[in-house]
Amino acid sequence: MEAIRSVVNTLSSPTIFFSLSVILFIAMFTFRKWVEPRYAALIVAGAVIFFAASMFDSDFRLIVTKPDNVPIAGMLFLVGFFSWVGLKQAFENDGRIAQGLGPAEKDETEQKVLVWPDLVYSEFICLIILSVVLLAWAILLQAPTEEPANLTRSPNPSKAPWYFLGLQEMLVYFDPWLAGVVFPSLIILGLMAIPYIDVNSRGNGYYTFRLSEFIYVKWLPNLGYKGGLPKFWLWREIWGMLLVIAYFMLPPPILARTAFRRFFEKMGFIRYNVMVFLLLFMIALPIKMYLRWAFNLKYIVAINEFFFNI
Amino acid sequence: MADKPTWPMGFIRETQIWKSVFRHGKPVDPRNRALAVISNVFLHLHPVRIRKSGLRMRFTWCMGGTTFFLFLVLTFTGLMLMFYYRPTVEYARADIVDLREQVAFGVMREIHRWGAHAMVITVWLHMLRVFLTGSYKPPREFNWTIGVMLLVLTLLLSFTGYLLPWDQLAIWAITVGSNMARATPLLGHEGPGASLLRLGDIPLVHAADDARFALIGGRFIGEMTLLRFYVLHCVGIPLVAAILMAVHFWRVRKDGGISGPL
Ligand code: HEM
Numbered sequence: 200m201e202a203i204r205s206v207v208n209t210l211s212s213p214t215i216f217f218s219l220s221v222i223l224f225i226a227m228f229t230f231r232k233w234v235e236p237r238y239a240a241l242i243v244a245g246a247v248i249f250f251a252a253s254m255f256d257s258d259f260r261l262i263v264t265k266p267d268n269v270p271i272a273g274m275l276f277l278v279g280f281f282s283w284v285g286l287k288q289a290f291e292n293d294g295r296i297a298q299g300l301g302p303a304e305k306d307e308t309e310q311k312v313l314v315w316p317d318l319v320y321s322e323f324i325c326l327i328i329l330s331v332v333l334l335a336w337a338i339l340l341q342a343p344t345e346e347p348a349n350l351t352r353s354p355n356p357s358k359a360p361w362y363f364l365g366l367q368e369m370l371v372y373f374d375p376w377l378a379g380v381v382f383p384s385l386i387i388l389g390l391m392a393i394p395y396i397d398v399n400s401r402g403n404g405y406y407t408f409r410l411s412e413f414i415y416v417k418w419l420p421n422l423g424y425k426g427g428l429p430k431f432w433l434w435r436e437i438w439g440m441l442l443v444i445a446y447f448m449l450p451p452p453i454l455a456r457t458a459f460r461r462f463f464e465k466m467g468f469i470r471y472n473v474m475v476f477l478l479l480f481m482i483a484l485p486i487k488m489y490l491r492w493a494f495n496l497k498y499i500v501a502i503n504e505f506f507f508n509i
Numbered sequence: 510m511a512d513k514p515t516w517p518m519g520f521i522r523e524t525q526i527w528k529s530v531f532r533h534g535k536p537v538d539p540r541n542r543a544l545a546v547i548s549n550v551f552l553h554l555h556p557v558r559i560r561k562s563g564l565r566m567r568f569t570w571c572m573g574g575t576t577f578f579l580f581l582v583l584t585f586t587g588l589m590l591m592f593y594y595r596p597t598v599e600y601a602r603a604d605i606v607d608l609r610e611q612v613a614f615g616v617m618r619e620i621h622r623w624g625a626h627a628m629v630i631t632v633w634l635h636m637l638r639v640f641l642t643g644s645y646k647p648p649r650e651f652n653w654t655i656g657v658m659l660l661v662l663t664l665l666l667s668f669t670g671y672l673l674p675w676d677q678l679a680i681w682a683i684t685v686g687s688n689m690a691r692a693t694p695l696l697g698h699e700g701p702g703a704s705l706l707r708l709g710d711i712p713l714v715h716a717a718d719d720a721r722f723a724l725i726g727g728r729f730i731g732e733m734t735l736l737r738f739y740v741l742h743c744v745g746i747p748l749v750a751a752i753l754m755a756v757h758f759w760r761v762r763k764d765g766g767i768s769g770p771l
Contacts (some may be wrong), residue, residue, distance in 0.1 A: 238667040260597060261550060264710050270623070270626035270630060273630075277630060277634065278634070281570060281634055281637065281638070282637075284567060284570065285637065285641040286641075288567065290639060301770065302770045304562040304565075304568065304769055304770050305559040305562075305770045306562075306771070307560065307562035307565070307769075308560050308562050308769035308770055309560075310560070311558040311559065311561065312559060312561050312564060313539065313542050313557065313558055314555045314556060314557055314558065315542045315543075315545045315546050315552070316542065317564055318555060318559060318564060319552065319555075319560075321564065321566075321571075322574060325571050325574060329578055329579075333582065333620055333623065333627070334616075334620065336619075336623050337616040337619035337620040337623055338616055338619070340610075340619065340623070341609070341619060342618050342619050342623075343678065344602070344605060344606055344676055345674060345676040345677040345679075346676060346677045347675070348598075348602070348675045348679060348680040349599050349677065349680075350730065350731075352677075353681060353684075354681055356684065357681040357682070357684060357685050359685045360667065360668060360686075362664065363664075363668070363686060367685060370689075374689070375691065375692035375699075376688045376692035376693065376694055376700050378689070379688075379689025380689060380690075380692060380693045380694065380697075381694070389544075390657045390660075391653070391654045391657045391658075393640075393645060393652035394645040394646060394647070394649070394653045394654070395650060397645075397646065399646075400646060400647065401594075401767060402643040402646070403643045403644070403646040403647075403770075403771070404567075404642060404768035404769045404771065405643070405770040406642055407643065420650060426523065450646055451658070506692065506699050506700060506701050506703075506704075507701035507702070
């Protein structure tokens, strides 16, 4: 038992866990066999057994049975389930398209059905089932109330609501102005920009992973560590700033001529640059995570005079 | 079966009251089924006919609908909670406790809280399915953008609601969340560039007028924050969300219904 626990603890240290997740994520699309029902069932069984076994650990039990954490546990299984539902259809469609058959949804797109009764009745059935689930959940599990608010006694650790924990974690790697303001805004804008950036008109209206895959980046910047510390901030930080500027300025034109040539030609100047810029922002996070773990590097640019740290 | 009036529905359908409300016959033939949808302001957010593929549970996962259902449940239970809850530092937490202990059918708060958690999950799943089916591509780009706004509003609703129980969990979560506003570039007093905005010796952006101050209505989380979050949570954000949802559903219809391969 102790041995298993220490293995699990080692695996879930941020460095290893993050790297493993990335590998697993890529593997999901490379080894497509896992969506077959028998393998998927094995994965579910494994997850359930792992989850049940973990319940013997008193700390783990304490955490997952906290009422506010129950939805998180539920979400893990839901996300797993729906990834399976979506990707299974996507991989099947990819196979069909490769054989020249067209996606499975095609057979039924030409057929039209009446909203009343077909859709309205399904909606009604969903409504009843969901009401029952929600009511049962509410009766079985009480909402928590903690001690009255007290601004002089801060709990350790203070936690944002669970769906913001990702943002809170970014604070470890970036200053608040980036992690709390700039990155969230860019995430929102980036999401909104997706349909205007993606000019691939195929893969619209059916599950697929072949045609709709449109971004593959395998590029990492070559970072050095900066030395001496002059007094004036501009001279002190000039190399870091140049590095950051270079990080955003150099890759777009270089990639436009090499790996991303096809994208550049298809998307045009503006779309292409917005896409590469957003991508660079996105991979800045894992880059900084690894830099922190490898060199304990805190900032690339550190101008505390204006709270301007990157 | 269609033509033989059955009691009591057959009788009720013949009354003047029924006929004044529903201006179509029994929805058993195509014409009346179409009328049932067209002549009803709620149902007519749907088209009359849809692609069979769009009806499939395995295609939509019913996630957009589930999100909307949860929004309606939250609106209803939220209204119930408003009858009892007073947004003041003095009463807030006690009222929350009373909701279970004193109020009849005391699970409204539970439904509201778990429904809120569930809605955050379902809205992400809905987005995942739209993404995986490529349904954000033309002509649905704009509806995806509306969707992202709805996602942000859903998170904001959840965030503002988190403070209202006024317990340790609530205020410290909001403290962590709103502290970041201090660091807003130019607009937060600890943000990059803010110290450059000054008139002579007087800083223009300081702790008592920056972005965080605007968000929480003071230098610290307190009475004003509670009131501000309450108003946003119960009126401001739901109103905007409801309007955007109407646009979202309208656009699903106008963009050619649930997407499908062409
Ligand atoms: C409060 C949140 C939301 C509600 C209530 C909602 C509701 C719905 C409903 C009922 C549909 C019909 C089809 C379906 O159920 O899948 C739909 C479709 C759609 N939604 Fe949402 N949605 C929400 C948020 C979002 C978000 C966050 C996105 C994406 C960023 C999004 C993008 C879309 C798009 C593009 C369609 C059209 C899909 C198609 O035609 O296949 N929605 N939404």
